[in-house]
Amino acid sequence: MGARNQTGVVLAAVGSSDPEANAAIARLAARWQARAGWLTVRPAYASAASPDPAATVTGLLRAGARRVVVATYLLAPGYLADQIRDFSLAAGAAVVGPALGASAEVADARSPRRTGPECHEKARTSRLSAPDKERVKRLSRCLKTAEVPVLGACPMRSRGP
16 A cells, blocks of 8 residues: 555545535545545535635645645636645645546536447547547546546646656
8 A cells, every 4th residue: 555545635626505515525535535545535625615625735734644635626627726736735735636627437427418338439439539548548547446537647747846
């Protein structure tokens, strides 16, 4: 397990005024912690709910996490993703992942017109460029191994040179 069991993870989502939406993120964080062996996985919210990602990073470091990483659980880059990154790094996060971005998995989850696995797979892969197909494969591996796209073999941003 190595450094994983000494690493705190912040699952940073948008946040909502609906407590059930925030509770869904908290449940996801708890499942991820149970399956992946991190020291802890804590939810945090960029707006409309508490705690915010920077406060969560600070709290995990004060509680003894040797390293804190932030998984940005947003669909698209932009203001909130930038705020999560900037404030989390300033609070001491070692790594902040980018927003999930365009991926076939997100499109699949959001698509109302799925007609079957074979049709969807053909349509999904035929519209993607070679680099995008590779990105989808990496994302799929990450999700299957309880990794969020920020960690493991997936692209990441880190603090420092």
